[in-house]
Amino acid sequence: MFKKKGLMLLLAFCLVLVAAGCGTNSNESSGGSKETAGESGEQVTINFMHLWPEGVSAGQNKIVNQIIKAYQDEHKNVTIKQEVLDNEQYKNKLKVLSASNKLPDVGVTWAAGFLQPYVEGKLFTPVDDLLSGELNGKFVSGTTEAYAIDGKTYALPLEFNIAPVYYNKSIFEKYKLEIPQTYEDLKAVAKTLSENGIAPIALGNKDRWTGSLWYMYLADRIAGQQTLSGAINGEGAFTDEGLLQAATEVQTLVDSHAFVKGFNGLSNEEAKSEFLNGKAAMYMMGTWELPNFTTNEDIPKEFRDSVGFFKFPKVEGGKGDINSWVGGPGVGLFVSENSAVKEEAKAFIEYFVTQWGEQAVTGAGVIPATKVDTSSMELPQLYIDLFNEMNQASSITLFADVQMQASAAETHLNMIQALFGKAVTPEKFSEEHDKAISEGK
């Protein structure tokens, strides 16, 4: 009997041990490196969390691995441990890790409003010293500013994007359509297409920021860039006449069936596939989609060759300039304030950003935030054209949902979906914006 009792006891202890073992394990994997920073030669592990999974962002994933390999070869004492997540999962995990103060040493962040709570919570470390070092003057102007709060920069930008309207040349040819020069032309093009049973514009407004792009361009062209950015940062108001008119125009477009059927229930991916399948004629999206229209072998060459782009047309009587764009830096790299290997991590992101510039252009077809001499590279025409447009831009307005603080951005996105779904009037749309933005201050 005693023996049995002892056995039971032993079993119970084993159970406790197993449970405890699980605890320490998970702590270690999410807790960041335990190694202390020190002189070179000492083994250092840098945890790097990013959002380019192999399947979804094959080009970027390859570059990341190349850069990491090269860095480890040059710095024998450094090991870089990757954790790769999908976009939305990444955002969620970042928040959860922040709440428990267990951020990776190096990670990916978005600019402005997204960055703010992390900076206020003292989770990201300033990287200004890197900007004045080797990287001085390497960034496209306006990119690092988006990551600055109260005069300090908290991340190094990787990409820079603008949003043109892509269109399917062969559909345009078939119906003898010209690239719209004015907003009236655009509406006429949409009308012809929808009369012929072709969806004019692919829009996946379940994701909401996609619709925001359309509103922002209309606002920019009608009320002018100054008014729009003033309203977003709280100096002006969304109840401005021009901005109200822009909201009204959104509903006019909806009424004239300019967007694909059921756009409020479609995700951006679903809408994109309508465009890729030639079922919709136009698609407005950031330049991060360029690889799909240029080098991505999974998409038929015939289609890729027929993709062109145009700038959002002028609105007659509007104050906007046709060279004014909606866009901004995509993601950037931060170093965690509480990282045990801060200096090594900083050195790594400096290296990463430098390498990323050139490789991103040739390897992934992404427009980088650093200045790259493209004259000696062989690049798709579409890419070069957009690259040039970017250099001639008169102004670039940062995506509204990135620029605003989280809660105001959420209101903005909800209101966009409601506006497109005609669940609110333009007046209500504007009022809700002003309310949310003034509360956020």
Added chain:
Amino acid sequence: MDKVLSNKKIIALYVLPSLLLILAIVYIPIVLTAYYGLNKWNGIGAMTFVGLDNYLALFKDATFWNSAWHSLLLAVFSGISLLLYLIVAMVLAARINGANLFRKIYLIPMLLSSVAIAQLWLRIYHPTNGVLNSMLESLGFANPPAWLAEPSLVLYALFIPILWQYAGFYILIYYAALKNIPASLEEAAKIDGANALQIAWMIKLPLVMEVIKVTIVLAVVGSLKYFDLIFVMTDGGPNGASEVMASYMYHEAFRAYDFGYGSAIGFFLLVICLAVTWVIRKLTASKDTIQYS
């Protein structure tokens, strides 16, 4: 062995590990959630204690009540569909040909992950290429609705896959309960001249009543805290038309960075679920259980 299990110390020793685990994983987080609900917190920086502000704001929040209404509708629909599942289970249990095969077919949706089901139904509901609309068009409906984009339809469009997903689970539970009824009771009733409907109503139903009560609680509470399919298929949209309590909680906490408010919603959701469970148990409590033997 018996002696070991009657020793109180040993019992405590066995219970302790799982008790500690369940405390750490379930009960402590509940208390913490209630506490976070008392704070204004963006999930990252410092918390500011605001007392009951979040809970009070909840009562004035039209969006919250809207989503609560949607959750309630789902609960009502799942409650009603239990009846359908029971009927199916009765037919299956009545030794029809191929009952085994049908039982398996019904159970398969239960084995798929919610995300896979969501992807499947997204393709069914796709406004232009979807199976449903293609079928409707070929049947002569000129302009079928975009199911997931229409605020008045989206909620009901979502209910169908949700109910479909769990149908097999409840049918299986009922089937097992019905199979437990001794065949002799049915035979005796038949000899007394009862028809199939009478047997189902007078004999089978009372005997599986206890199981039915459990499934009602499961279905209603499960519906109130339902999240995954709605999150993947519509994300509460368009414009909040399919927002339920759990998705609203997620949006407030993770999208708007208002973890205090999100926690308040979460805690309130728990209170509602507990209250509903209690009410259902009171309503369905019977003084004596029926046993025919």
